[in-house]
Amino acid sequence: MEFSMKDFWNGNRRALARAITIVEDERDGFEDIMKDIYHHTGRxxxxxxxGAPGAGKSTLSDALIKKYRAQGKTVGIVAVDPTSPFSGGAILGDRIRMNDLTLDKGVYIRSMGTRGSLGGLSRKTADxxxxxxxxxxxxIFIETVGVGQSEVDIVKNADTTLVVLVPGLGDDIQAIKAGILEIGDVFVINKxxxxxxxxxxxxxxxxxxxxxxxxxxxPIERTIANKDQGVDDVVAALGDxxxxxxxxxxxxxxRRDRARSEMLEMIHDRISRHIEETISKTGEFSDYVEQVFERKTDxxxxxxxxxxxxFK
Ligand SMILES: Nc1nc2c(ncn2[C@@H]2O[C@H](COP(=O)(O)OP(=O)(O)O)[C@@H](O)[C@H]2O)c(=O)[nH]1
Ligand SMILES: [Mg+2]
Known part of the structure; x- marks a missing residue:
């Protein structure tokens, strides 16, 4: 898989796809890519x-995307499924099924699954x-399949969080459980x-x-997403x-908070890896384990x- 930053900066969509894959899989050079692009982020x-599965998140985001496209804006979607180890999976199938947007060069859709640890998924989404x-x-939309804790962590990478609820499903209770009411900046009652x-x-x-x-x-907006009703009001609320x-x-x-926690997490990761490599795999460590086991030391x-x- 060939990749060049030049293609990326030239707006080549395939280069964007490859960059995301390299970073998602932490292949060689992924950190160099992130170093190169970081200064160009924040725009x-x-x-x-x-929101709960079936609430209409995909339908609503498609309707929203069409509005932004009509304003001449380009749009990205990261569809994240923490329940699937595959990037792709159901969430992408969903999109291909219902999507005329996949043909639009101004829309870029990417899905991500766990493929590794859940904790890592949030950071990969951010990347x-x-x-x-x-x-x-x-x-850029970050869309999740459901409302669990891992989804909440994932959408925290967004500046504005939209919570989609549906009447008559007892969604209220679900929302409170997962703590999504606290993270909602805009609420949508769909259907x-x-x-x-x-x-x-x-x-x-x-x-x-x-x-x-x-x-x-x-604000609480009301929509019928599949009929494009109320969607303009959601765009306005997001703008507000x-x-x-x-x-x-x-x-x-x-963003400052996010930079802080991102850095701390990276430092933790680096140090954990160091511990993995230099301590827990050594014979010396096994000896210590044995000595503790035999209660020769503690x-x-x-x-x-x-x-x-x-730390000497
Ligand atoms: N009656 C009704 N159905 C809707 C509405 N919005 C979406 N749907 C349908 O609800 C189903 C689930 O929608 P989807 O966008 O896939 O939900 P997601 O799982 O939250 O992404 C689909 O069959 C949609 O066509 C709505 O406002 N009213
Ligand atoms: Mg969906």
Whole structure:
């Protein structure tokens, strides 16, 4: 698989695909790619979409994408399925099935599965977003299959999080469980062609009232995504939130926090790998294990000695 940064900077979509794969698989040179592109990130509007399976996330994001395309913006989607070890999987099948967008050169769709650890998936998603951002895509969606904790961690890579709920499904309870009410910047009640939207609306309002008062009160929009109803209002709400983030300084705050936790995580990873390679695989370590096992010494003394050597 050949890859050149030149193709990437020239806007070659295949080069973007390859860059994401190299980074996703942590192949040789992946860090060099990230180093090259980092300075060119931070431009895109990054929107996370979460909600129960079947809530209409894919339908809604497609409808939203069409609106952004009509404004002349280019769009990226990272569709993340933490339940699947395959990039691709059901979520991509979904997209190919329903998508006229796959033919649009202004839309780039990528799906990601676990293929490794869950913790890693959130960072790989963040890296894929950065690659799309540096590539020049204007709006980037992070779409998850469900509402579990790993999904919540994944959408935290977005600047604005959209939570999609459906009337009459007891979604309210699910949302509270997974803590998605706290991360929602914009709420969408989709499938408003069904009964129960008013009730759900009241429930969300009540939940929001219980939370701490914030400068941003998450708006609740109503849509029928497959009929393109209410979608313009969602675009407007997303725009309002973006403006709020910029003007209040919250965007910088969030990005600074994210840079901090990203760096700490990378440092943790590096040190863990070092420990793997230089300590736990050595014969010396096995000897220590044996000595502790036979109670000739104790783990506290051994750890003091090993850690003391690392930080000498
Ligand atoms: N009645 C109704 N069906 C919808 C609406 N939005 C999406 N759907 C349908 O709900 C199903 C699940 O939608 P999908 O976008 O795949 O949900 P996801 O799992 O959250 O991505 C599909 O059959 C959609 O056509 C809506 O507003 N009303
Ligand atoms: Mg979907």
């Amino acid at each position: 895109a509007q990054v929107i996370g979409i979460t 894929a977003v950065k690659l799309m951002d540096a590539f020049g895509l204007d709006v 408003c062609d069904r009964d129960g939207a008013d009730r759900l609306n009241v429930e969300i309002e009540m939940m929001l009232d219980l939370g701490e008062a914030q400068n941003w009160r998450p 939130h973006r403006k709020y983030l910029e003007e209040s300084g919250v965007l910088d705050e969030r 783990p506290y003394t051994v750890v003091d000695s090993i850690v003391g050597k690392i």
